[in-house]
Amino acid sequence: MTAVSTFPLGGNPGSIREENPWARAWRRLRRRKGAMVALAVVVAMVVFALLAPWVAPYEPTATSWSLVRKPPSWLHWFGTDEVGRDVLSRIIFGTRASLGAGLVSVGIAVSAGVPLGLLAGYAGGWVDTVLSRVVDAMLAIPFLILAITLSAFLGPSLSNAMIAIGVTTTPVFVRLTRGQTLGAKVEDYVEAARAVGNPHWRIALRHVLPNIVPPLLVQASLAIAGAIIAEAALSFLGLGQQPPAPSWGSMLNTAQRFIAQAPWMAVWPGFAIFAAVLSFNLLGDGLRDALDPRHK
C-alpha cells in the first residue's frame, strides 16, 4: 500500500493497473484500417441478411417475362437474370445462405472440434493417439473433395451442405485446440490450479480454455471465410442451396450459361463472395495481430 502513496503527484494509481486484455485487443484492432473496413463490411452483411425483406427492392423469386436479362438500370441496379428476377435483390437475400453457412458450419466445427481438441491435449495417452489419427485421416482428404462427397452422400440441400462443411472443418479445430492445450498445460497457472486441488474438468474448462481463446478466434474468422467459399462452391455445383432460393454460388452457375449475353449476372454474385471472403480473411489477420501478446 505504501507504493501507492509514494506515487508522484497527479499520478492516478488506477492507471498502473493491467489493462483488460480484451480492451487492449480491441484498441489495437481499431488501429488497423483494413480490419476495421472488413468489420464494417461484415456488420453491413449481417444487417442485410437480417433485414433482407425490407432492404431488397424486389421479391428475390419474382419472375417477369418482360424483364428477361435486362442490363443494369435505375430500376434494377445490378440488372435482371434469365427469368427476369432482380439480381440485386437475389444477392441481398443470398447473404442469408452465405453468412448462415459460414456461421453455422463454423459453429458446428467449433462446438465439436474444441472439446475434442481439449480432451486430446489434456488427457493425452491413447485418447490423444486415436483422436490425432482420425484428424490426420480427415485432413488427408482435400477439403472441398470431402465436403462434396459428404454433401453428396447426405443429399443436396443447404442444411446438408452446412453439415458437410462443418464436419470437414472440424479436424482443423481439433488440431489447433490440441496443440494450444499441450502448450498451456505446462504453464505455471495450470500447475497452480492443479496444486490447489481443482478437478481435471475444471482446470480444462476454467484455466486452459480461456487462455487459448485468441488463436481459436483467429482461426474461426479464417474458417468462416473458407466456409463461405465452400458453400458457394457446393451451391455452384448444385449441392447446396436449391433453386429458386437465392444463393451466390448457384447464381454464378446459371450466369455461366449466359455469360455472352448477360455478363452482369456473373459479376455481382462473384463480387459478393469475394467481398465476404476478403472481409473475414482481413478480420482474421487483424485479430491475429491484435491478440498476439508479443506485438506492441
Place this chain on the structure above:
Amino acid sequence: MLGFFTRRLLQVLPTLVLVSMLIFGLQQLLPGDPALIMAGEERDPKVLAEIRHQYRLDQPVPVQYVYWMKGVLSGNLGESMRLKNSVAELVAEKLPVTLQLAGMALLVALCIGIPAGVISAVKKETFWDYAANLFALWGISTPNFWLGIMLIFLFSVTLNWLPASGYVLLSENWKASLATTAMPAFVLGNALAAVLMRHTRSAMLQAMSADYVRTARAKGLTEARVVLKHALRNAMTPVITLLALEFGALLSGAVLTEQIFTIPGFGKLIVDSVFNRDYAVVQGVVLITASTYIALNLLADVAYVLVNPRLRG
C-alpha cells in the same frame, strides 16, 4: 535416418486404414436401400436379392469393409455402375489430364509466387511489399469459379483469343492443348501463387536476418548475390516442403476449374460420379487422392530431413 523413416511409416499406416474406413463408412450415410438405387427402375424382389448378394449388401458392414479392402489392396477399386469401366481404368484415363493442368498451375504459381515473395521481403514495408500482400489477399479471397467465368468472358467471349471450354490431349496437338489449358491453369495457379508468396515472404524475412547473410554482406558480395544465392536458397527449403501440403488445395481447385472449363479430368470425374450416384467411383477416387496426399507428405518430411543435416539423428 532409417529409424525416422520407419517411425513415420508406422504413423502413416493407421492413418491410411482410418481413411479407408472413413471413405467406406460414407456409404452408410446414403438414405434408402443401396440395392434399390443400383437396380434403378427394376423393382423385382428377386433381382434386388441378387444385387444384394452380388455386392455383399446382405452381410454386416465390417464384413463388407473387409471384402472392399481386400479388393483395394489387390488393385481392384471396384467398377463404375454407369460407365461399366473399372475405377482404376477411369482414374488412369483422367489423371494425366489433371496432372498436366496441375503441373501448369504449379508453374504459374512458382513464377508469380516466389518472385513476389522475395521482392516483398527484400523491400519490406515499401509500396512493393504492400502490393504483393494485396495480391496475396486477392488470390486467397477470390473464388476460382468466379475468376474462371470472368476470364472466359474476357478472353473467349470479348477478345475471342482462347476457347471457353474443352480439352485437347498434349500428345495430339500441343498448341491446342496449351490453349485449352491456359486459362484453367492460371485460375488454379493464382490461388496457389498467393499462398506461395506468403510462405516465401516469411521464409525470406527469416533468412535475411540470419548470420550467414550478414557474413555474405560483410564479404562485400553484391546485394543481388546475397539475396538470390545465400538467402533464397536457404529459404526455399521450407517453402518446397510446404508445397506438398498444398497438393490437396490444388486438387480441390481442380474440381471446380475442370467443371467450369469442361475439362475431362480427375475433378470432373468426381463431380460427374457424385451426380450420377456412382458411389464406387467416388470412393475409389477419394481413396486414391487421400493416399497420394499422405504419401506426398511423407516424402516431404523425408526430403526435409535429407536437406537439413541438423535434423538427422
